[in-house]
Amino acid sequence: xxxxxxxxxxxxxxxxxxxxxxxxxxxxxxxxxxxxxxxxxxxxxxxxxxxxxxxxxxxxxxxxxxxxxxxxxxxxxxxxxxxxxxxxxxxxxxxxxxxxxxxxxxxxxxxxxxxxxxxxxxxxxxxxxxxxxxxxxxxxxxxxxxxxxxxxxxxxxxxxxxxxxxxxxxxxxxxxxxxxxxxxxxxxxxxxxxxxxxxxxxxxxxxxxxxxxxxxxxxxxxxxxxxxxxxxxxxxxxxxxxxxxxxxxxxxxxxxxxxxxxxxxxxxxxxxxxxxxxxxxxxxxxxxxxxxxxxxxxxxxxxxxxxxxxxxxxxxxxxxxxxxxxxxxxxxxxxxxxxxxxxxxxxxxxxxxxxxxxxxxxxxx
Ligand SMILES: NC(=O)c1ccc[n+]([C@@H]2O[C@H](COP(=O)([O-])OP(=O)(O)OC[C@H]3O[C@@H](n4cnc5c(N)ncnc54)[C@H](O)[C@@H]3O)[C@@H](O)[C@H]2O)c1
Ligand SMILES: O=C(O)C(=O)C[C@]1(C(=O)O)C=C[C@@H](O)C=C1
Numbered sequence: 001x002x003x004x005x006x007x008x009x010x011x012x013x014x015x016x017x018x019x020x021x022x023x024x025x026x027x028x029x030x031x032x033x034x035x036x037x038x039x040x041x042x043x044x045x046x047x048x049x050x051x052x053x054x055x056x057x058x059x060x061x062x063x064x065x066x067x068x069x070x071x072x073x074x075x076x077x078x079x080x081x082x083x084x085x086x087x088x089x090x091x092x093x094x095x096x097x098x099x100x101x102x103x104x105x106x107x108x109x110x111x112x113x114x115x116x117x118x119x120x121x122x123x124x125x126x127x128x129x130x131x132x133x134x135x136x137x138x139x140x141x142x143x144x145x146x147x148x149x150x151x152x153x154x155x156x157x158x159x160x161x162x163x164x165x166x167x168x169x170x171x172x173x174x175x176x177x178x179x180x181x182x183x184x185x186x187x188x189x190x191x192x193x194x195x196x197x198x199x200x201x202x203x204x205x206x207x208x209x210x211x212x213x214x215x216x217x218x219x220x221x222x223x224x225x226x227x228x229x230x231x232x233x234x235x236x237x238x239x240x241x242x243x244x245x246x247x248x249x250x251x252x253x254x255x256x257x258x259x260x261x262x263x264x265x266x267x268x269x270x271x272x273x274x275x276x277x278x279x280x281x282x283x284x285x286x287x288x289x290x291x292x293x294x295x296x297x298x299x300x301x302x303x304x305x306x307x308x309x310x311x312x313x314x315x316x317x318x319x320x321x322x323x324x325x326x327x328x329x330x331x332x333x334x335x336x337x338x339x340x341x342x343x344x345x346x347x348x349x350x351x352x353x354x355x356x357x358x359x360x361x362x363x364x365x
Contacts, residue, residue: 001025001156003055005079007070009040011116012086013061014124017045019161022126028055032062040121054078057153060085064226068096075102082150083107084157088177089230090137090170104144108154109137109170111177112163117218127162134163137170178234185216185224186239192217208330249274296325296343299352300364303329305336313340313361320355322348339364 006017009031017027027046031037037048058080060070064087090109114132138146158165192214252270255263287294326343
């Protein structure tokens, strides 16, 4: 691929454009808000000049409700050899394109499973998609089968963004993301919504657990109304199952308040069941690089919030010959310090603990 046109230069469009531009593709940028395209260009994502002729691939990265019209318009003016979108839902936009009577052989619906709770070009990064699944939904439908050249262009885009291609049917994709993305977004928002009117004294106690659960509650509501409007049925089905678990959990908690010992026993059993089912589900979340989740050991070290501290601890781990598999930082409340958790292979943990202690680090027991 030598040339591309990115339509919609927000978080995802700018990230795609930065990745392509960084690998030598000539990228043209457009957005219905010209300031956004100019901002992406200033970040090095490409040029706001219109291409002189058709580009190799047009990437449509606009909100789901605008995808079909934007793709249809780009196909109608022959803007590219191949067209794809990156919207978080796939069935609806495809059906809308069918209804608009477009030539769908030149189009493929795709969805990179990477993003952030922030939007706009300034949130874009070239490495956003590295190692992440990128769903492609080619079809073999009579008269609308995805052209092989278009599928190959999409695969090339995924490779240039260093993502991992996953081929799926559009409706199966929508049911899958209802489970792993759309319902989690709503649940995160609902947990965070409890904080809106909570006492300041309670909010001050927020720790790592609630931070983990509510990160995506900072997402753009407009974008998510669009996404959920295009996938309401599958999300409602999963939320109904969550609601049944919630009802059961409330019943169990009320039973725990009972004076009757048997009822309290049933309540404890109900709570334990839901927690154990949570353990089992959590174990199925893929680990690093999409591999089976690994059982790492953590070495937790107190660290100052000042320049050079992270570099120093990583260098000390490197000198001890230990690969840090993952890392998490908990920030202390009211102090310029925190706790860094280094996730390492279990056999490496004792050596790392000893080496860091020797270099003066304070290890949490
Ligand atoms: N945010 C995520 O985590 C994420 C992840 C994967 C896929 N997606 C999908 O990517 C797409 C873009 O999401 P985003 O997070 O980059 O949003 P964003 O708000 O950061 O960017 C969207 C951009 O599209 C522009 N735009 C809107 N309508 C347009 C139109 N008709 N023509 C041209 N430009 C138009 C907006 O001005 C904006 O710059 C959405 O379809 C979303 O579902 C988002
Ligand atoms: O990491 C995040 O911020 C995201 O939630 C990204 C996430 C997801 O749910 O995985 C959100 C929506 C997109 O369609 C794809 C990715």
